[in-house]
Amino acid sequence: MADVIDIVIVASAFGMDAVRAQGHLKCAEACRRAGAAGFEVRRELFADEADAAPQHLRALGGAIADLGLWSVFSTPAALYTADGRLDAAALRLSLVEASALGARFVKLQLGGFVHDAAGAAIAGQMQGSNVRLVVENGQLAEGGSLAQFVGLFGALAREEHAHVLGMTFDIGNWAWRDVAPLDAAAQLAxxxxxxxxxxxxxxxxxxxxxAPAADDARFIAVLDRLPRDVPRGIEFPFDASRVEADATHYVKWLAAV
Structure with missing residues (x-):
């Protein structure tokens, strides 16, 4: 039996202006029509800060769930401050918002991690939460360095908190740091x-x-090196002239490749 891979569509794939103008729910409806399993809500694409209020997030999350989709809550907040300290307040707020949405994952940027992972403090914040914390490799030097991610997971293991968080591996973002994604995958998979x-x-x-080309051997090699049982998110822009056809095509392709 073939593997069943959950495909998520990231809200920004529909176009940032479209999300801000139409709202996340319209995009989630298109996501469902495309056959995806999940939808990633982007906090930075809310039209108004009031959209992040708990009651609004609960309403959005309920509507997404009613479509038969599970959700990811993505925030531009960073887990570590520029001087390397755990930003407990940012983590706490992100968890509150993600929990109100009913998200499966809450995704933060890594920020300025240096050497102290503060695993026990993270575990304390996560206690009682049903949301899984993941950090993403970003495009900037701070929070996008391969050495930072290798160091983070090494530090967590030494602190006996190896499983307190996981990683969102952004295949394309490594290009901004001149890192070969396959090299990163070999170390972080x-x-x-x-x-x-x-x-x-x-x-x-x-x-x-x-969007990856259908015959992009390097992209497919990276997917082959990463776990096959984890969700894959579409984060490239759809063709504005055929958004829903593009979405349907890439959901099917990414689930099969």
């Missing part, structure tokens, strides 16, 4: 619980996320 799928076009400041 045991910690990966969610995959953001995209490639990039352009160079430097003119680099943009893009």
């Amino acid at each position: 045991p910690h990966v619980e969610y995959i953001h799928c995209k490639t990039t076009v352009g160079e430097g400041a003119r680099r943009f996320p893009a």
Whole structure:
């Protein structure tokens, strides 16, 4: 029997302006029509800060669940401050918001992690929560370094909190740090619980996320190196002239590749 892989569509794939104008729920409805299993809500795409209020998140989460989708709550907040300390307040707020949404995962940026993972403090914040914490490799030097992620999971293991959090492995974001995704996958695969799928076009400041080509052997090699039983998120932009057809096509393709 073939593996069943959950495919998530990230709200930004529908276009940032469209999400802000139409709201997340419209995008979630399109996500369901495309055949996806999950939908990633992006806090930075809320049209108004009031959208992050618990009652609004509960209503959105209930409507997403009624569509038969599970959700991810993504926030631009970072787990560690610029000087390397755990940002307990940011983690606490993110957990409150993700819990109100009813999310399966809460995804934060790594931030300025240096060497002290503060695993016990993270575990204390997570106590009683049904949301799984994952940190994502970002595009900036702070929070996007391969050495930081290797160091983080090494530090957590030494602190006997190896499983307090997992990783969102963004295949495309490594390009901004000039890291080969396959090299990163070889070192981080045991910690990966969610995959953001995209490639990039352009160079430097003119680099943009893009859909993988069907014959992109390097992209497929990275997927093959990562766990096959974790959700895969579509984070590249759909063609604005055929959004729903694109969404349906890539949900099917990414589940099968």
